[in-house]
Amino acid sequence: MGAAWGRSFVALAGLGACLSFAVAGEEATAPAASWFEEVAVAAGITSRHTNRAFENPYAEIMSGYTALGAAVAVGDFDGDGWEDLFVTDSAAGAPNHLYRNLTGESGRLAFADVARAAGVAEGNDARNATTDALWLDYDGDGRQDLFVARCGRSLLFHNEGRGRFREVTREAGLDAHANALAALAFDADRDGRLDLLVGSYFQPVDLFQPQTPRFFPESFESAQNGGGVTFYRNLGPDQAGRVRFAEETAAAGLAQSGWTLDLGHGDADGDGDEDLYVACDFGTDRLFVNDSRPGAPRFRDVTAAALGIDTKKGMNAEWGDYDGDGRPDVYVTNITDDYMREGNFLWHNDGPAPDGGGPRFTDVSRETGTHDTGWGWGGKFLDYDNDGRLDLFVVNGWVSAGTESYVPLIFEMILRGGVDLADVRNWPPMGERSLSGYQRDRLFHNQGGVFRDEAPRHGLDSQRDGRGVAVADLDRDGRQDVFVANADAAPHLYRNRLPTGARWVAFQLEGRRSNRDAVGARLTLTAGGRRLVRWLDGGNGFAGQSSRRVHFGLGAAERAEALEVQWPSGERQRFAGFAAGRLYRIVEGEPELQALPAAQESRR
Amino acid sequence: MRDGLWRGAAALLLWGALAPAAAADAPPALAQLEQAVAADPDSPRPASDYRMAAIRAGEYDRAIEFFERLVAAHPKSANAWLNYGYAYVDKIPAAGAITRVILANQSLEKFTKSIELQRAWLALYTRGNSYLYWPPIFGKGPLAVADLEEAIALVKREPQRRPVHARVYVALGDAYWRTEQPEKARAVWREGAAHFPGTPQLQARLARDGDELSAYLYNQLSPNERVDTSLAPLWAEP
Numbered sequence: 001m002g003a004a005w006g007r008s009f010v011a012l013a014g015l016g017a018c019l020s021f022a023v024a025g026e027e028a029t030a031p032a033a034s035w036f037e038e039v040a041v042a043a044g045i046t047s048r049h050t051n052r053a054f055e056n057p058y059a060e061i062m063s064g065y066t067a068l069g070a071a072v073a074v075g076d077f078d079g080d081g082w083e084d085l086f087v088t089d090s091a092a093g094a095p096n097h098l099y100r101n102l103t104g105e106s107g108r109l110a111f112a113d114v115a116r117a118a119g120v121a122e123g124n125d126a127r128n129a130t131t132d133a134l135w136l137d138y139d140g141d142g143r144q145d146l147f148v149a150r151c152g153r154s155l156l157f158h159n160e161g162r163g164r165f166r167e168v169t170r171e172a173g174l175d176a177h178a179n180a181l182a183a184l185a186f187d188a189d190r191d192g193r194l195d196l197l198v199g200s201y202f203q204p205v206d207l208f209q210p211q212t213p214r215f216f217p218e219s220f221e222s223a224q225n226g227g228g229v230t231f232y233r234n235l236g237p238d239q240a241g242r243v244r245f246a247e248e249t250a251a252a253g254l255a256q257s258g259w260t261l262d263l264g265h266g267d268a269d270g271d272g273d274e275d276l277y278v279a280c281d282f283g284t285d286r287l288f289v290n291d292s293r294p295g296a297p298r299f300r301d302v303t304a305a306a307l308g309i310d311t312k313k314g315m316n317a318e319w320g321d322y323d324g325d326g327r328p329d330v331y332v333t334n335i336t337d338d339y340m341r342e343g344n345f346l347w348h349n350d351g352p353a354p355d356g357g358g359p360r361f362t363d364v365s366r367e368t369g370t371h372d373t374g375w376g377w378g379g380k381f382l383d384y385d386n387d388g389r390l391d392l393f394v395v396n397g398w399v400s401a402g403t404e405s406y407v408p409l410i411f412e413m414i415l416r417g418g419v420d421l422a423d424v425r426n427w428p429p430m431g432e433r434s435l436s437g438y439q440r441d442r443l444f445h446n447q448g449g450v451f452r453d454e455a456p457r458h459g460l461d462s463q464r465d466g467r468g469v470a471v472a473d474l475d476r477d478g479r480q481d482v483f484v485a486n487a488d489a490a491p492h493l494y495r496n497r498l499p500t501g502a503r504w505v506a507f508q509l510e511g512r513r514s515n516r517d518a519v520g521a522r523l524t525l526t527a528g529g530r531r532l533v534r535w536l537d538g539g540n541g542f543a544g545q546s547s548r549r550v551h552f553g554l555g556a557a558e559r560a561e562a563l564e565v566q567w568p569s570g571e572r573q574r575f576a577g578f579a580a581g582r583l584y585r586i587v588e589g590e591p592e593l594q595a596l597p598a599a600q601e602s603r604r
Numbered sequence: 605m606r607d608g609l610w611r612g613a614a615a616l617l618l619w620g621a622l623a624p625a626a627a628a629d630a631p632p633a634l635a636q637l638e639q640a641v642a643a644d645p646d647s648p649r650p651a652s653d654y655r656m657a658a659i660r661a662g663e664y665d666r667a668i669e670f671f672e673r674l675v676a677a678h679p680k681s682a683n684a685w686l687n688y689g690y691a692y693v694d695k696i697p698a699a700g701a702i703t704r705v706i707l708a709n710q711s712l713e714k715f716t717k718s719i720e721l722q723r724a725w726l727a728l729y730t731r732g733n734s735y736l737y738w739p740p741i742f743g744k745g746p747l748a749v750a751d752l753e754e755a756i757a758l759v760k761r762e763p764q765r766r767p768v769h770a771r772v773y774v775a776l777g778d779a780y781w782r783t784e785q786p787e788k789a790r791a792v793w794r795e796g797a798a799h800f801p802g803t804p805q806l807q808a809r810l811a812r813d814g815d816e817l818s819a820y821l822y823n824q825l826s827p828n829e830r831v832d833t834s835l836a837p838l839w840a841e842p
Contacts, residue, residue, distance in 0.1 A: 220702035221701075221702055221703055311700065311701060338741065339739040340701045340702075341826060341827060343828075405741055407739070407741050408741060414702060414705060414706060415709045417706075
């Protein structure tokens, strides 16, 4: 307890520092009106996610536990400078969607679904249901490839250029049956290649035609019969030039059998490599530190020392420095409702333990006002008002259906005692009941270490059952927009129209010695007397991949004084004195920033 | 049951701070205390002292198993059953959310057994107060009202008014509030305040209203906080 007190004190001291942080852009960004406009349909996003309906003896029960699969991934697949969206469906036979960003031509957010033409629409059939998606340049050819996670067999599509993809799952060594819900691309061993980590919820049974009824969680709090994670090391090109992956989960120290819902990476201990947060249902979240050498990925479980507690329902693993102390913190969603008051976690990174025992985190969700969002799913840091502080957007709700609640039924089973929970037949069907339904999404505005929900003001308080969140400046106007993938419902696309003058700058990185996507890069920006740190991640957060462009709000600062990029290779580059209001391209090892055309210029 | 003598973050932190030191010599101390309880199963003090020591040592399961054996040996001891129930409550903060529900349900069964043996105000208050921690959807509010109304009637027949009795007024008011009877809630809190002036739990409730009071009570009845189940106030000086 003494150590915990010490950690709490450190965390609170950090909050105090935040509270005294200068707010350069406060006046400029304080109008009371809504700053967001819901434009999904107007922008051509007309698809609607549908949950998978199973056709097996357990279908009625399974439907209450499989309201998943609504995901979104942001990536510029055609290299035109305008970031595109891959949006999933899960219904049998329903297509996935590749929304090409046409904004450059229209001046307003506009998309066209080109999934069929591109060859990436097929993802849902009788034996497979799409659950997540991830853009990554796994072969370093400069084009964004696409990984589609599925319950069944996940898919890897190679970007062939000219708007076409080719499915290469088998030749890449990724053809395996799993009930995947999460995927993360990062360079685990810093060999310059993106590795792939896949998180699975159910164990690898055939959910569509189960051979056994015993595939549900064996315990509510310590289940070890989940799908765990699968680590694929990128081996680089073979003699034929085809990049292959090797499954090395056990060798990497990541073998486990939890019910994985999300994966997130970040440099928890500041040693330059990527550590892992694995968010699990029905069991303990896990934090792994990275002990890899090039060619030899290796992780070590430090959960007990670093976190200490867990509520057994982790659903989101987003990393970001919310308090400006230069260390990445972690936001994890849990279940907070009348019947289960777990509370989300905002794990404040306290830095390394004094005894050299690795990273230490303290949950400051209550102190910061971010603990209660309901039944949380995707949560993403963003800086929607460009004031330089990371805000937080969280979507919530499990199943919104009839007025009757499912809660008494599930607790009747729990309290009955002696129930074989692994047997799906023992679980009560949900029918038309709701479970933590009609919960509002939250937009937590960072007011200097404490947050206030501004979702109602900005019209972001949707009651749809949100799952994945992606943040990107889709119209390149310097304001971060938000896409929300909702389960069994239409998505939301919120265009940010922040009215006044807070400045910004953004960077698009390209690795050379490092992985081409520069995943894992750390950017330290100095502007207006402030020092801001951001990291480039490879798909953190539940069912939502945000832009790979690294965005900084600058408040009133018109220029950035300096930028340091620490590349995943270990190389550091420094850039001095550049104007705000631009997107810059940075290539590893090249001495100059390259200002990309502004949106208005691009449209001409 | 969170604020004041029987509950509170300060107490929780105190226990937590003492836990490592206490754990080191826990087995012999607990063994001695178990002997004391076994020798006098109807007496609240040894049982309470033992459970407090078990909490400090983090030996929740040991305490539960001990009281399981105790009630098997003394099935007619209302005090043993009551403390058996408390042993489950004592474990709740250390458990996950689902296990908490199971533990709470187990504790209710033991409290009920104690009440079946002896309809004492303490047991009725304990069970009625426990009902308040259940989410409204489980419909335990009226059960809480019934237990706590009976408890307060018994308290009024006690030969001597003691500060510990104020808790029954607090809890009955909470039960009325939970069952959407705000006027009755205020009335019983006011009555309690008249009998026990200066009781902070009653003052806190009477100083609030509407949403503020609802939020306050919601936080007071959080399963995340340790409920102080020490029975020491029973033998404290009035």
